[in-house]
Amino acid sequence: MSEERGSWYLLTGLLLGIALGIVYAWVISPAEYVDTAPDSLQGGFKDRYRALIAAAYMANSDLVRASARLDLLGDEDVLRTLNEQAQRTLAENKPEEARALAILALAMDQGSSPPEMPANPPLVTATFTSQAAALPLETSEQETPGSDAPGAQPAGEASAAASEGEFILINQTQLCDMQREQPILQIQALDAGGQPVPGLEVVVSSAQGEERFLTGLKPEMGLGYADITLTPGVTYTLRLGENSPPVTGIAAVKCDAASGMDSWAAWLLRFQQR
Secondary structure (H helix, E strand, O other): OHHHHHHHHHHHHHHHHHHHHHHHHHHHOOOOOOOOOHHHOOHHHHHHHHHHHHHHHHHHOOHHHHHHHHHOOOOOOHHHHHHHHHHHHHHOOOHHHHHHHHHHHHHHHHOOOOOOOOOOOOOOOOOEEEOOOOOOOEEOOOOOOOOOOOOOOOOOOOOOOOOOOOEEEEEEEEEEOOOOOOOEEEEEEEOOOOOEOOOOEEEEEEOOEEEEEEOOOOHHHOOOEEEEEOOOOOOEEEEEOOOOOOEEEEOOOEOOHHHOOOOEEEEEEEEEEO
8 A cells, every 4th residue: 555655656746846847947947049040040030130131231231241141041042032031021011121132132143232234134035026006004194295105204304293213104115925925014113324223112903902022033134123914804003112103004915916926915114213
């Protein structure tokens, strides 16, 4: 009888010791991680780490230090990871942070600080180009006679309704390619000096919803470039940045069958900052 009671005491003491040990380790004196390696961080903390690196790069333009810090995270594809985080951050309505991430990705891809590319980089190869096909674009301002596209205004012409920093549509081009299976809207954003503008927020909305993305996430197409696939039968409205007038009436079109190209066209819209 006493031997059985002793066994129970031993088991009870063991369980009580384990419970007290867990309470002490988890509640009273939990482990504190100090100087842990960045590659051991959880996904959310890695995102915050990248955002801080991008903010530091925007302040000091030290690409070497930013690259060394990003290497500590152990990402397989640093550029892709930065671009994907920039898109997620933009969807979370943090445009400044998203822009910093995108610009850092572009600088790393170009290997310079800041990255440099020509104002008019090569776009999708087109075997047939037509500006005669009218894209029914409209903006909040009146059409200027002699402009390259309906709704476009020359970048150098002042407007009473214009505010500093806005981007104005200066040119539209229809690009046809026999291999294009989907209609695409291509965007080029240039500053007042004709240089491409990376990290600029583009907002495309329709009855189906709204999509936000940044220029420059495809650096092989140009630092001021962005594109989006259009859905046939849907009308879109586009806006660059916060101060620019919206461009409405954007819709998918097909190439002229008479040209021998029965395929979807790509619209290239070029904007320039006032």
